[in-house]
Amino acid sequence: MNKYVERIYNGLWKENPTIVLMLGMCPTLAVTTSAINGVGMGVSTLFVLVLSNLIISLCRKIIPDEVRLPAYIVIAASLVTVVDLIMQAYTPSLYDALGIYIPLIVVNCIILGRAEAYAGKNEPLLSAADGLGMGLGFTVALIIIGSIRELIGAGTIFNHTVFVSRPFPPIAIFVKSPGAFLIIGFLIAIINALKIKNRSGELVNGCDEGCMGCSFAQFQNPQAAAAKSTAAVKNATAAVKAATEQARTDAKKKDGNVSASSGKGENK
Amino acid sequence: MSQGSLLFIIISTALIDNVVLSQFLGICSFLGVSKSLKNSVSLGAAVILVISVSSAVANLLYTFILKPLDLTYLDTIVFILVIAALVQMVEMFIKKSSPALYKALGIYLPLITTNCAVLGVALTNVQNEYNFIQSVVAGFGTAVGYTISISLLASIRERIDEKAVPKAFQGAPIVLMTAALMSIAFTGFSGLSL
Numbered sequence: 001m002n003k004y005v006e007r008i009y010n011g012l013w014k015e016n017p018t019i020v021l022m023l024g025m026c027p028t029l030a031v032t033t034s035a036i037n038g039v040g041m042g043v044s045t046l047f048v049l050v051l052s053n054l055i056i057s058l059c060r061k062i063i064p065d066e067v068r069l070p071a072y073i074v075i076a077a078s079l080v081t082v083v084d085l086i087m088q089a090y091t092p093s094l095y096d097a098l099g100i101y102i103p104l105i106v107v108n109c110i111i112l113g114r115a116e117a118y119a120g121k122n123e124p125l126l127s128a129a130d131g132l133g134m135g136l137g138f139t140v141a142l143i144i145i146g147s148i149r150e151l152i153g154a155g156t157i158f159n160h161t162v163f164v165s166r167p168f169p170p171i172a173i174f175v176k177s178p179g180a181f182l183i184i185g186f187l188i189a190i191i192n193a194l195k196i197k198n199r200s201g202e203l204v205n206g207c208d209e210g211c212m213g214c215s216f217a218q219f220q221n222p223q224a225a226a227a228k229s230t231a232a233v234k235n236a237t238a239a240v241k242a243a244t245e246q247a248r249t250d251a252k253k254k255d256g257n258v259s260a261s262s263g264k265g266e267n268k
Numbered sequence: 269m270s271q272g273s274l275l276f277i278i279i280s281t282a283l284i285d286n287v288v289l290s291q292f293l294g295i296c297s298f299l300g301v302s303k304s305l306k307n308s309v310s311l312g313a314a315v316i317l318v319i320s321v322s323s324a325v326a327n328l329l330y331t332f333i334l335k336p337l338d339l340t341y342l343d344t345i346v347f348i349l350v351i352a353a354l355v356q357m358v359e360m361f362i363k364k365s366s367p368a369l370y371k372a373l374g375i376y377l378p379l380i381t382t383n384c385a386v387l388g389v390a391l392t393n394v395q396n397e398y399n400f401i402q403s404v405v406a407g408f409g410t411a412v413g414y415t416i417s418i419s420l421l422a423s424i425r426e427r428i429d430e431k432a433v434p435k436a437f438q439g440a441p442i443v444l445m446t447a448a449l450m451s452i453a454f455t456g457f458s459g460l461s462l
Contacts, residue, residue, distance in 0.1 A: 022299075022440060025292075025295040025296060025299065026292050026293055026294070026295045026296070026384050027292075029292040029295060030291070030292035030293075069352075070349065070352060071353065071429060073348055073349065074345065074349065074433070077344050077345040077348050077349075078345060080344055081342070081344055081345060084341075084344070086339065100391050100392060100395070103343075103344040103391055104293075104384050104387060104388060104391075105385070106344060106348050106387065107348070107383070107384040107387055108384075109296060170457045173452070176455065177289060177292070177451045177455070178448045178449075178451040178455070179448075180448075181444045181445070181447045181448035181451055182444070182445065182448040183439075184444055185440075185442075185443075185444030185445045185448065186441070186443045188440050188441045189436045189437050189441040190436075192435070192436040192437075192438075192439075192441065193436035195437060196435055201423065211357060252349045
């Protein structure tokens with residue numbers, strides 16, 4: 001498969017940020033009161049994600065390793081300000097509906113997570129494709145959750161009335177805050193059930209330490225960092241051992257050859 | 269009670285508009301660090317400290333630097349950087365001044381940098397045009413609300429651990445269900461007539 005297509009497929013399905021990695025739960029829960037809000041949030045995050053991945057990847061050789069997180073945050077925050085101003089100018093109703101969650105795209109774990117996990121190490125176009133895939137995966141998940149909540153909670157989809165009182169009158173709690181937790185909980189449980197049935201893959205479990213645990217594990221969680229470094233040390237010692245053994249066997253072979261050849265020489 | 273009075277702000281931020289259960293800020297740590305009650309309370313204490321200090325600093329920056337220079341559109345960038353730097357400073361300060369407190373809160377402080385509740389409070393304060401005292405009280409109230417809800421969730425999760433949960437619901441789904449029930453309970457506070 002083409003590697004750009006592979007990145008997009010990866011973001012859309014295999015490592016879907018919302019339903020597989022459980023990243024960026026705050027906007028997912030908060031803005032999915034209707035399908036159209038999901039589209040707005042998804043597209044603005046997609047825009048920031050593609051551009052931030054592209055810019056971070058372009059700058060990856062200039063940014064010193066010690067200050068990379070502040071640098072990433074500044075890049076993301078500038079892009080978010082741009083999106084914020086554009087939405088304020090051209091889509092005022094959506095801007096009002098999404099409210100404070102637009103500036104909060106900065107602290108969306110998906111952005112920093114992808115910067116840390118992918119864009120900081122790979123070439124620009126691939127990183128942009130990665131951002132596109134992740135952004136699409138996020139958008140699709142938001143649209144699905146938003147549609148379900150809007151359908152059950154208000155009887156409409158994208159503001160088109162689907163039913164009024166039959167088969168059941170709309171259950172308003174699904175567009176209020178408890179509905180968000182319920183719907184996402186059930187979605188993850190359904191995916192888990194499918195995975196158990198097919199006996200494939202690991203169950204969706206979220207991260208033990210929340211988003212930060214995922215994206216900054218080696219950076220901010222001392223225990224994980226320690227575990228990782230000991231693993232690295234183990235790997236290194238193993239590599240050294242292997243190398244020395246290799247060298248020894250090589251040396252033995254050489255000795256053998258030398259003695260053999262010298263033996264030959266003596267024979268002559 | 270008037271909208272701006274301090275008691276109104278503290279009750280509405282802590283209970284009625286609970287930061288986690290009705291505004292959905294700080295969900296990551298709410299779901300992630302709520303495995304044991306002890307850790308949750310420590311995290312809550314760290315959050316109270318950081319949010320109170322950061323909303324004070326954000327308010328000062330906004331009124332004395334961004335507003336006079338007409339740079340209010342830069343608030344997102346400025347706030348996130350200041351919060352990140354502030355958390356580092358608080359961490360260093362606690363490390364020097366009280367090693368015991370650092371031992372209890374230390375590992376949670378870096379986690380708070382990317383907690384959206386901190387930035388969320390700073391931005392909401394600006395939107396509501398709170399003055400200095402009101403901002404600090406709103407920050408404190410929000411953080412108390414966070415601590416209440418994460419401690420409650422942690423206590424419930426400690427009990428769930430001993431129960432037989434269907435396999436598909438183990439892990440994240442059952443926690444989300446619990447949060448949904450808590451959220452329903454907290455909507456009861458919106459009936460408070462202040």
